[in-house]
Amino acid sequence: xxxxxxxxxxxxxxxxxxxxxxxxxxxxxxxxxxxxxxxxxxxxxxxxxxxxxxxxxxxxxxxxxxxxxxxxxxxxxxxxxxxxxxxxxxxxxxxxxxxxxxxxxxxxxxxxxxxxxxxxxxxxxxxxxxxxxxxxxxxxxxxxxxxxxxxxxxxxxxxxxxxxxxxxxxxxxxxxxxxxxxxxxxxxxxxxxxxxxxxxxxxxxxxxxxxxxxxxxxxxxxxxxxxxxxxxxxxxxxxxxxxxxxxxxx
Amino acid sequence: xxxxxxxxxxxxxxxxxxxxxxxxxxxxxxxxxxxxxxxxxxxxxxxxxx
Amino acid sequence: xxxxxxxxxxxxxxxxxxxxxxxxxxxxxxxxxxxxxxxxxxxxxxxxxxxxxxxxxxxxxxxxxxxxxxxxxxxxxxxxxxxxxxxxxxxxxxxxxxxxxxxxxxxxxxxxxxxxxxxxxxxxxxxxxxxxxxxxxxxxxxx
Numbered sequence: 001x002x003x004x005x006x007x008x009x010x011x012x013x014x015x016x017x018x019x020x021x022x023x024x025x026x027x028x029x030x031x032x033x034x035x036x037x038x039x040x041x042x043x044x045x046x047x048x049x050x051x052x053x054x055x056x057x058x059x060x061x062x063x064x065x066x067x068x069x070x071x072x073x074x075x076x077x078x079x080x081x082x083x084x085x086x087x088x089x090x091x092x093x094x095x096x097x098x099x100x101x102x103x104x105x106x107x108x109x110x111x112x113x114x115x116x117x118x119x120x121x122x123x124x125x126x127x128x129x130x131x132x133x134x135x136x137x138x139x140x141x142x143x144x145x146x147x148x149x150x151x152x153x154x155x156x157x158x159x160x161x162x163x164x165x166x167x168x169x170x171x172x173x174x175x176x177x178x179x180x181x182x183x184x185x186x187x188x189x190x191x192x193x194x195x196x197x198x199x200x201x202x203x204x205x206x207x208x209x210x211x212x213x214x215x216x217x218x219x220x221x222x223x224x225x226x227x228x229x230x231x232x233x234x235x236x237x238x239x240x241x242x243x244x245x246x247x248x249x250x
Numbered sequence: 251x252x253x254x255x256x257x258x259x260x261x262x263x264x265x266x267x268x269x270x271x272x273x274x275x276x277x278x279x280x281x282x283x284x285x286x287x288x289x290x291x292x293x294x295x296x297x298x299x300x
Numbered sequence: 301x302x303x304x305x306x307x308x309x310x311x312x313x314x315x316x317x318x319x320x321x322x323x324x325x326x327x328x329x330x331x332x333x334x335x336x337x338x339x340x341x342x343x344x345x346x347x348x349x350x351x352x353x354x355x356x357x358x359x360x361x362x363x364x365x366x367x368x369x370x371x372x373x374x375x376x377x378x379x380x381x382x383x384x385x386x387x388x389x390x391x392x393x394x395x396x397x398x399x400x401x402x403x404x405x406x407x408x409x410x411x412x413x414x415x416x417x418x419x420x421x422x423x424x425x426x427x428x429x430x431x432x433x434x435x436x437x438x439x440x441x442x443x
Contacts, residue, residue: 052425
């Protein structure tokens, strides 16, 4: 593994990570906040209503990006689990614990906003539909990842258990993705495919893409902020942390 | 202006979804910093005791 | 990559693919038992159990929606856009997205006269998002 760029190598060391990361987080927060405000105001006020759904379709601009990023966070945790099991990289373990609560909250938000959207359009807030149930399972997997760290006292064992749960649970992701095609669901199929047609009219698209990008950026910021906290918590005895606590250095 | 608030009867759904999302995002952004400053304070108190 | 790492990675990949296959096969095998969902042609052909809680879905046949003069009662036809059509009776408030030509899912019981007594009606919306002025310019739109 020689071809890792130096800046990435620096970030793999907890001390350098802690020193370098604060300004990154601030930039991500600023960029993500501006993006989310622009995308949301655009979607709420500057886009015509949808032909059948009327104004309720505007929930799309928060629901879709958040559901998408929540699933992506789960995949990234599973990848970190593989990296932890195979290469024993400390930061992979930190990443798993930092990303789990972010993914958990975003999944809960995706479910909640979906329920709110379902009330006026489908005529129900909840149905036992393959897409909705598999997303609920995703929420429970995130709960599992958060709880597991607390119930396993040995940190090394906890990290191994977390990795295994993350990897096994990743089976759920293709099920969420393809549930709308394989089963008779009330949830409609995907409107945007990476290598396919887009079923959303062009006027509606720009704010959607702005919000998707903004939630990516914000989620990255949240995860890094959590990692920063965990690095301090887990390295408390190190001299550089002690220096930071006494206020000698940042 | 009222139109933007009521949205033809859908306003309550649309706005509650946006407000809920904003609140959770704010919480996710701020909480790690609150937690870190609490941790720092606790370590400082521990150091003073030593 | 060192050999012990490669071995670990291989084990992980095998376990993952193995369990993915197991879960998917069981879901597809169980689908017939857990998913009481029927299409219009299955309802018409009579292979559907009567007076049992089931779900069915299709398109609301244009021109078939009749509101009863008293109360919230409403009747409409669900069709697969071919020959198969069955009649639904429902008492309650229809979701705002429910309209003729659009997809709908009904939950309830099929009685022996072939009428579906629905306890719930869900409106399905498709993956197309179109502004009002372009209405009718999309494929499968407004039959």
